[in-house]
Amino acid sequence: MAQVHFRGATKRYGAVLAVDRLELAVADGELLVLLGPSGCGKTTVLRMVAGLEEVDEGTIVIGDDVVNDVAPKDRDLAMVFQSYALYPHLTVAKNIEFPLRQRRIEGEDRRRRVAEAAASLGLTELLGRKPAQLSGGQRQRVALARAIVRDPKAFLMDEPLSNLDAALRVQTRADIVALQQRLGTTTLYVTHDQVEAMTMGHRIAVLRDGVLQQVAPPQELYDRPANTFVARFLGSPGMNLVPASVTEPASVTEPAPGGVPAPGAAPVPVGPPGDRVDLALAGGRLALGGEAALLARKASSLVVGVRPEHLAIDPAGALGARVVIVELLGAEVQVVCALDDGTQVVVRQGADRPRPAAGELVRLAVDSGALHLFDAESGVRLAVGP
Amino acid sequence: MDAETGAVAIVPEPPPAPVRAAEPQGGGAHRRRAGRLVARYVLLTFGAVVVLLPLYLTVVNSLLPTTQLTRRPPPFFPAHPQWRTYATAWDQGHLGIYLRNSAIQTVIIVLGQLVTSILAGYAFAFLRFPLRRVLFVVFLATLMVPFEVTIVTNLDTITTFGWYNSFAGLTVPFLATGFGTFLLRQAFLQIPRDLQEAAALDGYGHWRFLTRIAVPLARPSLAALGVFSFLAAWNQYLWPLLVTGDNNHIRTVQLGLKLLRSTNLQSISVSLAGTVIAVAPLLVLLVVFQKQLVRSLTAGAVK
Numbered sequence: 036m037a038q039v040h041f042r043g044a045t046k047r048y049g050a051v052l053a054v055d056r057l058e059l060a061v062a063d064g065e066l067l068v069l070l071g072p073s074g075c076g077k078t079t080v081l082r083m084v085a086g087l088e089e090v091d092e093g094t095i096v097i098g099d100d101v102v103n104d105v106a107p108k109d110r111d112l113a114m115v116f117q118s119y120a121l122y123p124h125l126t127v128a129k130n131i132e133f134p135l136r137q138r139r140i141e142g143e144d145r146r147r148r149v150a151e152a153a154a155s156l157g158l159t160e161l162l163g164r165k166p167a168q169l170s171g172g173q174r175q176r177v178a179l180a181r182a183i184v185r186d187p188k189a190f191l192m193d194e195p196l197s198n199l200d201a202a203l204r205v206q207t208r209a210d211i212v213a214l215q216q217r218l219g220t221t222t223l224y225v226t227h228d229q230v231e232a233m234t235m236g237h238r239i240a241v242l243r244d245g246v247l248q249q250v251a252p253p254q255e256l257y258d259r260p261a262n263t264f265v266a267r268f269l270g271s272p273g274m275n276l277v278p279a280s281v282t283e284p285a286s287v288t289e290p291a292p293g294g295v296p297a298p299g300a301a302p303v304p305v306g307p308p309g310d311r312v313d314l315a316l317a318g319g320r321l322a323l324g325g326e327a328a329l330l331a332r333k334a335s336s337l338v339v340g341v342r343p344e345h346l347a348i349d350p351a352g353a354l355g356a357r358v359v360i361v362e363l364l365g366a367e368v369q370v371v372c373a374l375d376d377g378t379q380v381v382v383r384q385g386a387d388r389p390r391p392a393a394g395e396l397v398r399l400a401v402d403s404g405a406l407h408l409f410d411a412e413s414g415v416r417l418a419v420g421p
Numbered sequence: 422m423d424a425e426t427g428a429v430a431i432v433p434e435p436p437p438a439p440v441r442a443a444e445p446q447g448g449g450a451h452r453r454r455a456g457r458l459v460a461r462y463v464l465l466t467f468g469a470v471v472v473l474l475p476l477y478l479t480v481v482n483s484l485l486p487t488t489q490l491t492r493r494p495p496p497f498f499p500a501h502p503q504w505r506t507y508a509t510a511w512d513q514g515h516l517g518i519y520l521r522n523s524a525i526q527t528v529i530i531v532l533g534q535l536v537t538s539i540l541a542g543y544a545f546a547f548l549r550f551p552l553r554r555v556l557f558v559v560f561l562a563t564l565m566v567p568f569e570v571t572i573v574t575n576l577d578t579i580t581t582f583g584w585y586n587s588f589a590g591l592t593v594p595f596l597a598t599g600f601g602t603f604l605l606r607q608a609f610l611q612i613p614r615d616l617q618e619a620a621a622l623d624g625y626g627h628w629r630f631l632t633r634i635a636v637p638l639a640r641p642s643l644a645a646l647g648v649f650s651f652l653a654a655w656n657q658y659l660w661p662l663l664v665t666g667d668n669n670h671i672r673t674v675q676l677g678l679k680l681l682r683s684t685n686l687q688s689i690s691v692s693l694a695g696t697v698i699a700v701a702p703l704l705v706l707l708v709v710f711q712k713q714l715v716r717s718l719t720a721g722a723v724k
């Protein structure tokens with residue numbers, strides 16, 4: 036077991052900068068999830084750690100050793116490939132013991148280790164089969180067994196669940212977490228699925244176009260996204276983002292043009308005016324106070340972010356919008372609304388709340404304590420949310 | 422195909438095939454299928470006759486006494502098979518030694534081609550090296566050059582090396598093959614790169630990956646290449662004729678047959694018997710490796 040440390044690790048494929056000066060430390064025993072959309076460089080990061088790709092600049096440290104020039108086999112890592120990479124002509128038992136053969140682990144010791152790895156993944160009955168005779172989930176477990184049989188310094192897993200169906204994915208997700216916890220082996224886990232990342236990772240590193248966006252525990256990533264990309268990428272659906280401009284607070288909040296007139300319920304700010312600003316956005320105005328107001332004042336233009344669960348359909352709401360579509364999700368309902376300028380926002384509410392119809396004009400109330408402010412230019416977070 | 426056609430032909434009432442909407446009636450679909458079946462059988466039968474009849478007549482004629490050989494129409498079945506012709510052919514033609522020579526020559530060529538094709542095919546499929554593409558095109562280009570074109574140069578080379586009249590001269594020019602390299606490169610390219618990388622992480626270098634993973638996975642292609650090169654080597658005539666001179670310890674069975682024919686002008690049956698003996702190993706090989714051959718020939722289409 037060991038920590039894995041990236042120090043400015045960079046990888047180029049010709050003109051494509053696949054990984055750009057990555058600075059990241061995976062702690063000993065940690066399960067760190069590398070999250071990002073397809074093509075953002077996740078696999079490349081894993082392959083650099085494994086030694087399957089050379090590091091163009093910077094270093095990668097495993098334990099105490101810089102491994103840039105260490106051969107893959109000497110790095111003592113186990114990788115679970117997206118394709119599982121099982122040897123089709125070998126039985127499950129032979130596949131699992133394959134890593135041991137080359138390391139001169141033989142006889143009784145080898146048999147015991149294979150049996151243990153197989154048992155811990157429920158493969159004991161299948162040891163005599165060939166990969167072609169297994170289901171997708173079973174193959175996936177063989178790939179995991181092959182990784183754990185050797186007790187390596189770290190596991191590298193590249194979207195190991197992406198070929199499984201939804202139910203099996205949820206189950207296997209839990210199995211991998213339990214396995215990792217039991218073994219305590221440092222794990223770098225790659226996925227493009229934010230739910231997987233949120234449920235599995237001790238911490239999540241979000242990657243975009245080869246650039247690291249943020250590293251944080253799941254809840255912090257969700258509550259305090261460092262920029263609009265992370266805000267959008269986490270959550271299903273992601274955070275609503277609406278451009279806004281900062282204005283002096285109005286004494287009386289005007290009804291949004293084209294919106295339903297709010298019967299005098301718009302929040303009228305109180306307190307010293309210097310502490311307060313209004314955010315003008317399509318559909319209405321939002322009043323800000325305190326630290327958020329100070330931060331907002333410094334920016335010329337902003338993007339306001341609010342999670343779907345922090346929006347509510349409320350006749351007294353500050354924003355006017357038109358319902359586009361109402362999506363039922365069992366316990367919850369997602370109401371997709373369009374603001375005046377066409378910007379779509381999603382409201383999440385309990386299934387027991389009254390449901391608007393598509394095309395209806397509604398007002399949206401914003402939990403002002405749950406607003407996120409981002410710089411419009413850079414997308415970088417300005418103020419904190421809840 | 423066997424299973425399908427067999428079921429239709431033997432089982433009185435096969436389960437009704439799902440009727441396609443385009444077809445007017447269930448019976449129409451049925452009749453059409455049966456028609457296709459008949460057509461297929463007619464074609465296959467024709468093919469079988471074209472291929473097998475000469476072989477059959479050779480066997481029949483090899484068993485006929487000389488007196489009946491000239492009869493018209495020729496007998497289709499030997500009334501009194503003359504098994505002696507085989508013994509005569511074996512003895513007079515020294516077929517024992519010639520078969521041995523052919524076997525040695527063929528085994529050397531087949532093994533040589535397998536080994537060089539595996540190594541070159543693996544290199545082209547899995548290794549990165551300068552001029553890889555160019556070299557591969559050069560390999561492919563050798564497929565376009567008929568052997569006859571290079572005969573004079575090869576003969577010259579062999580003589581210079583002092584390999585005239587030796588197994589080296591007989592086999593070395595055939596130890597590498599562009600076709601085999603191409604075939605195995607294709608087979609190796611089918612192996613996902615992930616497998617090689619997984620093996621590399623576990624400490625398996627190229628050599629061990631080749632022997633433990635790549636070669637076992639390429640077995641169908643290896644079997645096909647083995648059979649093809651066996652056929653080609655066994656049937657060689659011109660090259661052995663040019664390099665073996667009159668050395669009976671080198672000469673191959675095809676040359677032996679020619680000799681047998683020229684020394685046995687009066688008995689065609691005997692030279693035909695010799696021909697059957699020379700062909701027998703090929704027949705055995707084809708029967709044994711039938712499945713692999715078919716699989717490798719259809720590999721591209723099925724996958």
Ligand SMILES: Nc1ncnc2c1ncn2[C@@H]1O[C@H](COP(=O)(O)OP(=O)(O)O)[C@@H](O)[C@H]1O
Pocket residue numbers: 048051052053071072073074075076077078079080
């Ligand atoms: N072998 C390669 N040659 C050229 N470009 C590559 C290669 N591998 C990956 N890339 C490029 O590098 C970027 C990152 O790829 P990858 O790490 O596979 O992304 P991810 O795993 O996040 O989907 C992509 O733009 C991809 O096209």
Ligand SMILES: [Mg+2]
Pocket residue numbers: 074077078079
């Ligand atoms: Mg990937």
